[in-house]
Amino acid sequence: MNHIYYVESDATHAGNFIFDIPQGHQCWLLVITKTPAQFWVNGELKKYPPHSAILYQAHQKIYYQACAEKYINNWIRFESDEPFVSKTSLPFGIPFALDDPDYCHKLFELLVIEHNFNRDYKKSSIDCLLHTLFNKLLESYFHDGFTTQYYDLLKLRAAIQSNPGDHWTVPKMADSLRISPGYLQTIYKKTFGISCIEDVISSRIRLAKEYLFHGSQTITEVAYRCGYQNVEHFCRQFKQATGYSPRKFQRHTDPLEEVRDTPVMISKLTDSP
Template sequence: MINIRFVEYDTSHFGEFIFDIPEGHDCWLLLLTHTPAVFLVDNEYRTYNSNSAVLYKPNQRIYYKACSDRYSDDWIRFDTDENYVTATPITCGVPFIIQEPDYCHNLYQLLVAEDILSNKYKDISIDNLLRTLFNKLLESYHCVNISPLYKCLNELKMEIYRKPNSDWTVANMAERLNISAGYLEEIYKNTFGVTCMNDVINSRINLAKKYLLYDHYSISEIVNLCGYRNTEHFFRQFKKITGVTPNRFRNSPFQRNHLEENQN
């Protein structure tokens, strides 16, 4: 059961802002900061970067303040007996960097909407949204080394899969992030476990599979639509990844069923 007491996003305060509750709240508090802030941790005042999350359990001391001319955050105060909160491995009262701040921010916006609108399935929706939010926080919490460029890398990866037919090269991807090509290859592989060019290839082959099964494009048209300039190169990469030629893939009912199962 989840009972939201208050939930807000994009709250903002001037630089003299201080939030100090020695006895804590009688409920849970989860913050996601948009600006750097000072938190009291282990009786020390420590500065944490923006895009940090911190979870306070009921009756735990709460202290944080602005460390610049403005402080902004998303926050939710709630009651719950759900195990994913009460038994979370996240250390309460200690901020940590969020891998996907925009994603988490969107979840806060949806939580606010559900809380305000009070639709028929409000309770189920709020529980699902909060579970997803905690899952995303756990992903960040268990990530030992988060690159300062993680947000940019994540946006790049999403762009690769949205637009696989773009003229992707390591050089132009590195230029987008204003870093060297060698550094991009290193941090991309460390972050996602795959090279950026392998992601480009996978995104193009995934798109080719859909065109082969659900559209009436010729092979030469698919080659161009998927960003290839050379048919032989396309055939070679397609067979290496799928184990069959594009023509055989198109004519195989098993491949169609397999693709549909993966999409579902």
């Protein structure tokens, strides 16, 4: 059972903001900062950067304050006896960095909507959203190899996978992050285990398979929709990735799982998207 007492996203306060509850709440409190803040941790006041999350259990001392001209956070005060909360591996009263703050912020916005409107599936929707939020918190807490560019890399990868047909080049991607092309390729591969160009190709092939299986476009139309200016180049990369030519793939009458979900064989693909 989950019950939200109050949830707020983008709560904004002046630079003199202080939240001090010595005896804590009688329920859970989760706070995610969007600006720097100071938290009382292990007997002393410590400064933490933006995009930090902190979970307080019932009756735990709560103290945090602004340390800039403005303080902004997302927060939720709630009860829960669900194991994903009551038996969580997250620390209590100790902030940790978020891997994907934008994703978590969107979950908070959805929680606010569900909490404020009396809809038919309000309870189950809140349960799902809260569970997903705690999954993202666990991913962040146990994430290894966190880098200062991680947020920007996540946004770049999401853009690639959402719009694989765009004109992606290494210099263009590097410029969007204001880093050198060589450094981008190094940190992207280290972070995701795949190069940025390989990610572009993989995303394009995945989109092409969807069009070929479920659309009515010609091979040429699919190629252009997936970002290829040269149909022959598209056909060559598609066959390298799937083992099928686009036409044979399109005409396959029995959509076998091994065909539909054939993994992109990145090692055989050229670095040109």
